[in-house]
Structures are given as structure tokens and as C-alpha cells.
Amino acid sequence: MKILKTIWKYTKSFLLFWQDFLVGDSPELAVGVLIILGTAYLLRKSGDWDVAAVVALALILMIITVWRKTREH
């Protein structure tokens, strides 16, 4: 039981480290990037729409993230 608790403690710390490292205080960024990835997959056979969608979504994500942060400050 003690071993399980210790394993859980270290696993939790490890996962929290990576969560903080990759997501940090901008969860919308991580979610947004995954949405862009999903959209790229869905539109990959749609001619030039995939290129336009990836670029447009990345710019929208950038604008929303900066705008949200300015509201926090």
C-alpha cells in the first residue's frame, strides 16, 4: 500500500510538471493548438482550404490569447 502511494505521489508530480510545462497558465493555447491540428486532419483533402484554415485559426488563436492576457493585466 505504501509503495502504491509513493508511486502515485511521483507519477502525480511528474504529470503535474508536464502539465505546468506544456499548458501553464494558458490552457486556451493548448486547446487551440489541438483544434488547429484536428481541423488540419479533417480538411487535408479539401484543396487549399486546409492551408487557409490552419493559418487563419493560428492567427485567431494568437489574437484571442493576447487579448485574454491583456484583460487579466
Next chain:
Amino acid sequence: MFSGSTIVLIITVMAASAVEAVEALTIIMASGITHGWRSTWEGAIVAFLALAAVVGVLGTTIIHHVDIDVLRVIVGTLLLIFGMQWLTKAILRSSGFKAMHDEAKIFEKDVEELKKEKHIRTGKRDSVAFVVSFKGVFLEGMEVVMIVVTFGLSNGNDYSQLKWAALGAVIAIAVIAVIGAIVAKPLAKVPENTLKLGVGIILVSFGMFWMGEGAGVKWPLSDVFIIILAAIIAATTFGLIAFFKRAHNRMHHEAHTV
């Protein structure tokens, strides 16, 4: 000997490493001055070795076991997340919504905090100095490791790019360490925000390109499209800085007139 993308790779990794090395140097100096240099250096060296091991293990594992398209998606996604994080911070600082990163102030704050910590000595060693130095170098360095590994593996399953990326990081860290040792104070004059802005634009452009390519997007003009992406991201970045700078000044003006 060098292709265009290798030069961009080396310059980007060097700039990113320089930014993180300056921040790690401040922590090392604060720890060394308040708790002694021996354990501080030991902590820094152990952290540096741990980071090198992460690059070796992660790089080798990914090269041998991950399919090229999956690799591009992982590389692109990570670069896009890191790049966006760097760009957001740089835009907020340039527009005045966030204070500029001031190494001298951070150094003073770190020294004050470390003075309050008791010296915990085991033999001739100080465990506080070791832990502070190790954590500082390891955490600041982890971002560089991710950039080195992801950027270094962007060309697929070969070590050549990874070697150049690692070399770029080592050179930048060595230069910052030597300058730090000569001037013996935090490097407050390094234009950190400008470097973050430039690196952020490159990371986002390459991240979008590789993530898209891994997902099956057919970029027009192939690799040349990265330059177009960089131009679009740069234009948006400077547009956002100008817009939010005006908004910040207006808010500041209104706050003073009320």
C-alpha cells in the same frame, strides 16, 4: 556545408538558449553569493548533465521508434505551443501590459529570498545552494531541451540536425557563462524581449508548417512557404503590439485624468 534551414535552426536554438541561459545565470549567481559557490556549481553541473541525458535519450528513442508523420505532428504541436507562449509574453511586454523582464531586479529579489534560507550543510556542502541551482538550471534548460529535440528532429530520422541544434545550444550557453564570469553580475542588458519575439515568430512558423505537413496539409511552394508563414506571423505580431500599445496608453491616460 549548411543549408538555409540548418542556419535558421542554429540561430533559433542559440537565441532561445541565450534567453534561458541568462535567466539560469541570475539564479546561479544569487545562490552562489548567498550560499557559497561549491554546491551551487555542483547543482548546475548535475542539472546540465541531466539535460544532456534527456536530449540523448529522447532524441534516440524518437529517431528509432516514431514514424516521420507522427514525429512532424508532435514536433509541430510542441513548437506551436512554445512559440505561442513566447510570442504572447513578448507582445504583452512590448505593448506595456506586462513589465519588461529585468534580470537586475530578479537577482535582488532572489538574493533577498535566499538570505532568509538557513544554510543546511552536509559536510562541506550546502543543500539549499545545490537544490536552488539544480532546479534553476534544469527548469530553465528544459524548454531549450524541447526546442533542441523538436527542432533537431524536424528533418526526420537522422541525427545531423539534432547535432547542430545541440551544438547551437552549447555555444550559446558557453558564451553566456563566459560573459557572466567576466562581468560577475546578472546580464541585464541582453535584449531578452527582442530575442523572445524573434524566436517566437520562428517557432510558430515552423510549428504550423510541420504540424500541418504531418497532418497531411499540402503547403503551396513546399518549404518556401515557411518564409511566407513567418512574414504573416511577424506582421500580425507587430500589428498586435501597435494595437495593444495604443490601448494601454489610452487606459493609462484615462486612469490619470479621472
